[in-house]
Amino acid sequence: xxxxxxxxxxxxxxxxxxxxxxxxxxxxxxxxxxxxxxxxxxxxxxxxxxxxxxxxxxxxxxxxxxxxxxxxxxxxxxxxxxxxxxxxxxxxxxxxxxxxxxxxxxxxxxxxxxxxxxxxxxxxxxxxxxxxxxxxxxxxxxxxxxxxxxxxxxxxxxxxxxxxxxxxxxxxxxxxxxxxxxxxxxxxxxxxxxxxxxxxxxxxxxxxxxxxxxxxxxxxxxxxxxxxxxxxxxxxxxxxxxxxxxxxxxxxxxxxxxxxxxxxxxxxxxxxxxxxxxxxxxxxxxxxxxxxxxx
Amino acid sequence: xxxxxxxxxxxxxxxxxxxxxxxxxxxxxxxxxxxxxxxxxxxxxxxxxxxxxxxxxxxxxxxxxxxxxxxxxxxxxxxxxxxxxxxxxxxxxxxxxxxxxxxxxxxxxxxxxxxxxxxxxxxxxxxxxxxxxxxxxxxxxxxxxxxxxxxxxxxxxxxxxxxxxxxxxxxxxxxxxxxxxxxxxxxxxxxxxxxxxxxxxxxxxxxxxxxxxxxxxxxxxxxxxxxxxxxxxxxxxxxxxxxxxxxxxxxxxxxxxxxxxxxxxxxxxxxxxxxxxxxxxxxxxxxxxxxxxxxxxxxxxxxxxxxxxxxxxxxxxxxxxxxxxxxxxxx
Amino acid sequence: xxxxxxxxxxxxxxxxxxxxxxxxxxxxxxxxxxxxxxxxxxxxxxxxxxxxxxxxxxxxxxxxxxxxxxxxxxxxxxxxxxxxxxxxxxxxxxxxxxxxxxxxxxxxxxxxxxxxxxxxxxxxxxxxxxxxxxxxxxxxxxxxxxxxxxxxxxxxxxxxxxxxxxxxxxxxxxxxxxxxxxxxxxxxxxxxxxxxxxxxxxxxxxxxxxxxxxxxxxxxxxxxxxxxxxxxx
Numbered sequence: 127x128x129x130x131x132x133x134x135x136x137x138x139x140x141x142x143x144x145x146x147x148x149x150x151x152x153x154x155x156x157x158x159x160x161x162x163x164x165x166x167x168x169x170x171x172x173x174x175x176x177x178x179x180x181x182x183x184x185x186x187x188x189x190x191x192x193x194x195x196x197x198x199x200x201x202x203x204x205x206x207x208x209x210x211x212x213x214x215x216x217x218x219x220x221x222x223x224x225x226x227x228x229x230x231x232x233x234x235x236x237x238x239x240x241x242x243x244x245x246x247x248x249x250x251x252x253x254x255x256x257x258x259x260x261x262x263x264x265x266x267x268x269x270x271x272x273x274x275x276x277x278x279x280x281x282x283x284x285x286x287x288x289x290x291x292x293x294x295x296x297x298x299x300x301x302x303x304x305x306x307x308x309x310x311x312x313x314x315x316x317x318x319x320x321x322x323x324x325x326x327x328x329x330x331x332x333x334x335x336x337x338x339x340x341x342x343x344x345x346x347x348x349x350x351x352x353x354x355x356x357x358x359x360x361x362x363x364x365x366x367x368x369x370x371x372x373x374x375x376x377x378x379x380x381x382x383x384x385x386x387x388x389x390x391x392x393x394x395x396x397x398x399x400x401x402x403x404x405x406x407x408x409x410x411x412x413x414x415x416x417x418x419x420x421x
Numbered sequence: 422x423x424x425x426x427x428x429x430x431x432x433x434x435x436x437x438x439x440x441x442x443x444x445x446x447x448x449x450x451x452x453x454x455x456x457x458x459x460x461x462x463x464x465x466x467x468x469x470x471x472x473x474x475x476x477x478x479x480x481x482x483x484x485x486x487x488x489x490x491x492x493x494x495x496x497x498x499x500x501x502x503x504x505x506x507x508x509x510x511x512x513x514x515x516x517x518x519x520x521x522x523x524x525x526x527x528x529x530x531x532x533x534x535x536x537x538x539x540x541x542x543x544x545x546x547x548x549x550x551x552x553x554x555x556x557x558x559x560x561x562x563x564x565x566x567x568x569x570x571x572x573x574x575x576x577x578x579x580x581x582x583x584x585x586x587x588x589x590x591x592x593x594x595x596x597x598x599x600x601x602x603x604x605x606x607x608x609x610x611x612x613x614x615x616x617x618x619x620x621x622x623x624x625x626x627x628x629x630x631x632x633x634x635x636x637x638x639x640x641x642x643x644x645x646x647x648x649x650x651x652x653x654x655x656x657x658x659x660x661x662x663x664x665x666x667x668x669x670x671x672x673x674x675x676x677x678x679x680x681x682x683x684x685x686x687x688x689x690x691x692x693x694x695x696x697x698x699x700x701x702x703x704x705x706x707x708x709x710x711x712x713x714x715x716x717x718x719x720x721x722x723x724x725x726x727x728x729x730x731x732x733x734x735x736x737x738x739x740x741x742x743x744x745x746x747x748x749x750x751x752x
Numbered sequence: 753x754x755x756x757x758x759x760x761x762x763x764x765x766x767x768x769x770x771x772x773x774x775x776x777x778x779x780x781x782x783x784x785x786x787x788x789x790x791x792x793x794x795x796x797x798x799x800x801x802x803x804x805x806x807x808x809x810x811x812x813x814x815x816x817x818x819x820x821x822x823x824x825x826x827x828x829x830x831x832x833x834x835x836x837x838x839x840x841x842x843x844x845x846x847x848x849x850x851x852x853x854x855x856x857x858x859x860x861x862x863x864x865x866x867x868x869x870x871x872x873x874x875x876x877x878x879x880x881x882x883x884x885x886x887x888x889x890x891x892x893x894x895x896x897x898x899x900x901x902x903x904x905x906x907x908x909x910x911x912x913x914x915x916x917x918x919x920x921x922x923x924x925x926x927x928x929x930x931x932x933x934x935x936x937x938x939x940x941x942x943x944x945x946x947x948x949x950x951x952x953x954x955x956x957x958x959x960x961x962x963x964x965x966x967x968x969x970x971x972x973x974x975x976x977x978x979x980x981x982x983x984x985x
Contacts (some may be wrong), residue, residue, distance in 0.1 A: 171525045180618040220710060225525045227472050228709050231666060234659060235705025242698030298853060304845040305854055311806045312841040316855035317829035317902070358655060362534040365527060393543055402538040406519055414499065 127374020133391050139270045145387015146380065147276055149346065150283030151177075154338040154378025155360045156367065157290055158331035160375045165327045166305040168218065168229030174357025175240040176332045178350060180206050180339025182244060183349045185255055195258035195344075201374065202340045203333035210332025214325045222324075244350040252347030281339050286337060288374045294372050303327065362405040378416060433446055438578050441603065446576040450644045453583035454542050454637045454685045459664035459676035460590045461633030466662070467670040468625050470606035474529045475516065475536025476661050479631040480638035481653030482539050483509040488555040488641030488648035489548050502582070502639045509635020510628055512539070518625030521620055524609075536658055543653045554649030558642050559596075575643060582640050586633050589674050594627060602626055656698075663701055667707050667717025678717055753780040756937045757833075762811035762821075764801040764961075766872040771797045771963040774811070779906070779954075781912075782927065784938045786948040786984060789958035795941040796838055798958065799908045802939075803828055803835045815906065830858045831869035832853045837911075838911050838941070840895040844857055846920035849879040852898045859903030863934075868897045871927065897928065907931065910941045921947060945983055949976070 155173055162170050170176075183205050184198035191337040195203065213236065221228050257275045264273040294300040306313045306320050314320040339353075345350055360379075367378030382401050390397040408416060440449055458480055461586060465471045486529045489503030496504070520531045543549045544594040550556075558581045560570045569575040593599055601622050613619050651657065668679025683701070690697045712719050765774035766848055772794050779785045787795040793978060801809040804825040813820040818831050834855070843851055852865065852875065869876045872893040876956070885951050886894060899907060908929070915923040917972040927940060942948040948955065949972060954966075957965040957979065957980035965982065 132978060196886055206849045215564065217706065217710065224713075227529070228713065230472070230474075230526055231662065231704055232709040234662075235709065237704040238659070238698050238702030239707065240698075240702075242695045246695035246699065251586070298850075299851040301846050301854060307844060308843050311825075312837060313854070314826045315803045315805045315835050315837075316899075317826055317858050318496065318856065319826045322825075354655070358533055358537045362532040364538075365523070365530050392696055398541045398545075400537050402534050402541075406535055407657060409519050409522050 131392065136270050137275075138388075138391055141279075141387040141391045142384060143272070143387070144390070145275055145384045146280050147383070148386060149380035149383020150280055151338050151342060151379075152357065152363045152383050153287050153335055153376045154283050154359055155356070156375040156379050157287060157365045157372060158334040159360065159364055160292075160369045160372060161294070161303075161334075161371050162331040164326055165310075165324050166214075166218065166222070166229070167226055168233065169226070169361075170328075171230055171233040171357065172213075172236040172240065172333065173233075173335050173360070174353030174355075175237040176335040176353070177205055177208070177339040177342070177356065178336030178353035179240060181255070181334025181337075181343040181348045181352065182350075183336065184340045184343050185253060185296050188255070190421070195340075197317040199337070199340050206339075207329040207333030211325055211329040213332075214291040218328065219321075219325075237357075241350050241354060248347070248350060251352055252349035252352075254347050255342040255343040255408070275344060276287070279345070282341060283338070286334065290334070291376065294353065359401050362401045364415075366401075366405050366408045366415060368415025370415075371417040374415075374417025432630060434584075437584070441573055441576045446613040447644060448573040448684070448688060450576055451641075452571075452578045453580055454641050455661075455664065455684050456677035458634050458637040459522075459584040459661055459668065459680040460587045460673075461630045461637065462594060463670055464590050464633075465626055465632045466665055467672070467676070468599060469602045469686070471521075471623065471627070472529045472662070473520070473532040473627075473630070474662065475532035475534075475539075476657050477653050477655065477657035478516070478536035478539035479509040479513055479634040480641075480661070481648075481650075482512060482543065482630055482655060483638035484633035484652050485543060485549050485555060485595075488676050491642070492555060492558045493548075495561075497565055498563055498578075499642050501642070502543040504637060505639025506632050506635040508634035509638065512629045513631020513635075514624070517624045517631070521623045521627065522566045533655060533658065536653070540650070540653045540655070543650060546599060549648070549650075553649065554647055555642075556647055558648065559647040560643055560646065565728030569643070576748065577678045578641055579644065581609060581635065586636050587677060589631065591718045593626075594673055598622070598625075605637050612718040624668040654748035660701070663705055665715075667704060669721075671714065672717040672721065672724075675704040675715050675717035679715065681714075697706070755779060756781040756814045756816060756903045757939065758812070758814040759798075759802070759828065760812040760814075761807060762798070762813060763845035764797055764807050764809045766797075766807060771807075771961055772801060772809075773868045774849060775801075775958070775961070775963055776967075777816050777956050777963050779915075779937060779939050781905075782932070782935055783953040784932050784940060784951050786956050786958065787941050787953040787956050788942060788945060790943070790982075790984065793958045794942060794961040795958050796910055797818055797908050797961070798898070799837075799939070799941060803907060805835070805837075807825075824946065825894065829855075829902065829904065830906050832859055833906040833908065834902050835908040836899055836910060836912065837932075838914065840891050842886070842891045842894055844882065845880070846883050848875060848886065848894060850880075851883040851894055852901075853865035855898050855902050857902055859905075861905075863884055863900045864982050865901060868900050871930065872897045889916050891922070892916065892920070896924075900931070906937045906939065906945040908941075910938050911943065913942070913944050913947055925951060943983070945979060954984055955979060 130138055155177060159170060159173055162168060180202045183202040187193040187198045187201060218229065230387060261275040261278050264271050275292060294303055302313065302318055303323065306323055310320045363378055363382050366382065367374045382404065385404065386397055386400055389400040462476050463474050483505035486508045487501035490504045491498060491501040516532060518533045521530050523531055545552060550610065560575065563569050563578060569578055601612065601617055605619055605622060609619055610663065638652060664679035664683050665676040667682060668677065671674025686700065687697055690700065708715065714722055755778040759777050760776040762772055775798055787798060789795050797807065797859055800807045802813050802820065809821055811821060815831050815833055820831065835979050850976065852868065874890055875894055875897060877922065883894065896912060912924050925947060931938065940948065940952065944960065953969045955967045956963050959982065967979060
């Protein structure tokens with residue numbers, strides 16, 4: 127059997143696959159964070175909670191209304207997106223223009239409320255969410271066995287990332303978004319309803335997080351604490367990538383998932399920490415982040 | 422100190438001396454140590470404008486170090502505190518050195534991420550005993566002679582440590598060093614152009630803040646005879662932010678008051694589990710939306726307004742607005 | 753000609769600082785009117801206050817029959833006014849073509865993109881490049897060109913000649929004349945009196961956030977000395 131530095135090939139590839147799956151979630155979440163940060167100047171601490179909420183909505187849709195996975199993949203982001211719109215209008219709008227720190231503190235509070243409410247209702251043990259029928263099993267790639275659902279997660283995340291990138295970088299709507307990120311006052315003076323754009327951007331970011339949450343449900347089970355642990359890693363990803371570039375956020379997300387997977391193979395004790403170590407190194411070498419512009 | 426502050430100080434000392442005969446000492450010790458922790462944290466947030474979201478690392482890891490040297494190496498409590506504080510300061514030096522490369526919210530994210538690293542180390546290292554933590558830490562005699570095995574005598578020791586720590590924070594804030602920190606908070610560019618080595622000041626403030634958080638953490642293990650993961654978790658970092666915020670982050674004593682409020686709330690609601698988390702979240706949101714200056718800050722502002730209203734007749738409009746409007750763009 | 757824009761007793765603030773202290777002026781339809789004055793007099797603030805751009809305002813700003821001062825900032829341009837800010841506001845993350853297409857067409861009767869590019873042929877050559885890679889003069893042309901498409905009848909131009917070479921200043925002057933012939937009404941902020949005096953039908957002098965003098969084109973010969981004193985030339 128082929129070995130790479132003493133590790134059998136299938137084990138290595140298996141971990142790379144898991145790394146890419148984590149990377150998918152990092153990418154989709156940091157993408158949403160970057161979009162929200164661009165327009166609202168807020169680091170959304172509740173982003174992990176919205177991801178968790180997405181998984182819960184999928185769970186409720188299935189168990190209360192009998193709506194299966196595919197419906198949830200559409201409806202959960204929609205529902206959480208609408209929730210995000212409400213959050214922005216009711217809570218974030220009043221603090222727009224204040225020091226950035228207040229946005230961080232307020233969304234941190236939101237994250238605590240969401241997590242607390244669901245922990246109160248469902249405890250801290252996860253609830254299983256079955257892999258949908260069409261994505262069960264796997265296929266043999268010749269050199270390894272590929273579980274279908276995991277392949278789907280990677281493909282779906284890549285598609286969503288790519289779609290968002292195209293939307294922002296290549297469409298007139300995206301041009302408005304980029305312009306409003308640079309100079310909202312002027313864009314508004316062109317007759318564009320920037321406050322509405324801000325609200326919808328927050329809703330879209332929330333929907334992206336929820337989408338990742340639905341994707342994650344069959345893999346990690348549905349758990350009130352699933353977002354809190356993830357968001358801290360995603361913050362580190364964002365510091366490493368810098369928030370100036372959409373493509374940067376996506377690339378950094380997948381890359382770090384991959385590195386984490388490889389670390390699990392060669393130095394398992396370090397896998398939980400490797401992202402933070404890389405963050406420290408990046409801060410030393412290129413403080414603005416790999417894709418960031420010096421401020 | 423002015424005569425008035427001396428009187429206030431003596432009153433507080435008298436109150437602290439009488440308190441354990443009325444209120445359960447363990448609760449008081451917890452409140453005092455969190456008051457110190459929050460004050461230390463606020464040195465950064467309130468006076469340099471740096472929001473650290475990772476102060477649990479200094480508090481919690483100092484607790485582990487202190488518990489380890491007291492239990493396993495059989496050091497005295499004072500040795501435990503010194504060791505815990507030293508490690509927290511060293512950790513603060515490294516974290517601060519890394520984190521001050523970024524500003525604003527990035528600073529918060531960096532400190533949060535670095536602290537999470539300390540959490541994972543605490544989870545995996547053998548000396549911390551993972552989920553169990555370091556249990557049954559003995560209360561050895563202080564300096565080998567003073568018995569602190571009962572809660573009342575320990576209380577007086579803890580009170581001295583906490584008050585001394587908070588006075589040190591107060592001293593730092595009112596010193597020339599504190600003036601420079603405030604200048605950095607108001608306008609970093611200008612402070613730099615005046616020739617201050619801004620990064621050195623920030624780093625020194627960070628180390629001082631981390632070390633005092635370490636004092637609080639390493640003393641706490643004497644009270645509960647336990648060092649555990651909950652003290653290094655991100656939730657703890659969030660709690661100390663909340664304490665400073667609710668008490669008033671721009672004020673010297675606000676965070677201490679905030680700590681007492683939060684500790685009391687946790688005590689009363691302990692049996693409701695997730696309710697504590699929900700309530701803390703609601704308080705965060707409410708404070709940010711409704712009274713950003715915190716309890717002490719709002720009280721001071723109210724007092725100031727009344728004083729001004731009273732004095733308005735003789736010194737008409739002699740007062741400046743609290744904060745100047747932003748420089749006009751364009752012209 | 754009836755007045756297209758009428759401003760009465762306009763006050764404005766940036767945060768706490770009170771910058772306009774009761775500006776009153778009017779701009780007749782189809783004419784070019786300048787606001788002259790030194791740095792910090794309140795010229796840019798007047799334009800910003802018309803647009804409601806990052807400034808608090810009180811008083812009356814009437815465009816035709818519509819009152820602007822109570823409208824949300826993004827509703828104001830929909831009534832037919834467009835603003836070209838002093839700092840030009842070219843977006844670095846947008847290409848030249850994207851910058852040009854950014855302001856939406858809000859009313860009928862604006863110029864087509866082709867017409868704009870005919871007016872500024874250099875923009876056509878550089879359409880794919882990054883907006884901020886253009887020269888200062890080209891950026892100014894882009895900033896003016898993109899608001900011509902929107903259908904606005906009133907253009908607010910803030911120091912379009914600032915920091916530009918004499919040849920470019922001359923071109924911009926020609927363009928403003930062309931725009932006037934096409935029926936645009938223009939409120940022009942200028943410090944360059946020589947430039948302004950060749951174009952404008954009326955000059956207002958702004959000092960300390962108020963209009964302190966007004967000179968019509970017909971009285972220019974008599975008023976020139978007075979204006980030059982205000983401007984300190």
